Amino acid sequence: MKYLKTGIILLMWIPVLIALSAYAQEGQVMQLVYFNDYAPFSWENEQKQMQGILIDVLTEALQNRMKISVSHTGYPWKRAQHLVQQGEADAFCTVPTEERRTYTEVSHEPVIVATFTVFVRTDHPKLEQISMIKTLADLKEYTLGHFLGAGWAQQNLEGMDVKWASDLEAVLYNLAKGRFDLHPGASQVVRFTIKQLGLKQQIAEIPTVLDSQPFSLCIGKLSPFVNILPKFDQTLQEMKADGTLQQIYEQYE
Structure with missing residues (x-):
């Protein structure tokens, strides 16, 4: 009976923990970092703003559809990766090598x-x-x-x-x-x-x-957004099905 009560209490806490996780993300900006010289995937324009296929896909998926505020910042590539590894940025989008998997969680669906x-x-x-x-x-x-x-x-x-x-x-x-x-x-x-x-x-x-x-979304294991990947995968599947992904790709051919 004691174990049953303990199990019930734990089950009661699950919605609370989920709510707390959602609250932790609410109001936070997901900091996305990129290679700043990798057109047409990601590059910095004359106004020092990031543009490219990765920026357009992630903005549509994360911000427009999943309602997560995002920022896009470009760096030399080694520095961008280091920022995610150290927990100073949330995610990047690239080929998920074994080394990168040691400090990030990776989407199953490719961005491109x-x-x-x-x-x-x-x-x-x-x-x-x-x-x-x-x-x-x-x-x-x-x-x-x-x-x-x-x-x-x-x-x-x-x-x-x-x-x-x-x-x-x-x-x-x-x-x-x-x-x-x-x-x-x-x-x-x-x-x-x-x-x-x-x-x-x-x-x-x-x-x-x-x-x-595949260029996948790689979210740092230290990021508060690390639990969004299942929803992100679902969102990319929807974007592929409705033609949005292909439309974005074609803009950069």
Whole structure:
């Protein structure tokens, strides 16, 4: 009988705890951080405001549909990740590597799926050979370029000859100048940036998809918003079903 009473008391507390959790979020702003130079996924405009696919999707899902106030702030990518790891920001949206899973909880539904292809300068002497690349393993005989903090590169290019730069723009300028052979990267991002930099004549894409990765919402385990992921997954499913996600993607093609 004693255990029955204890169980009843615990059950009575569950709604209270749920209410307290909701109250903890009410009035708080969910601080979302991004790579500030990763168009069209996320970048900072001339007014120092963040824009891009990730910002638009998360604003629609979290703020417009789930009624959670959000802020969007851009940083160099390594710093953005560090802020979430230390509990100084709530979440970022990226490929959920094993390292990132140690300090974040990850959505099941992807915000977008990034495809990874290879980019090469158009006058490369081995262009025909490079066009035959089919797998990540085929990259080993070339020098590669990537930017610091890129989790996909750290995970997939380990043991290869990689020249690291501060950001994607620097990578692409160096690629065009022939300082390394190839840049394997997120095709949506690299294509957009090549167009913005006016490098379409100097850099070509090898269209074979070497990998695809979900960009998921990663909420820090120290964040008071860590329990919203089931609702977030449901909201993304609804946005996919009603066509909202595709409409956002198409705005950045």
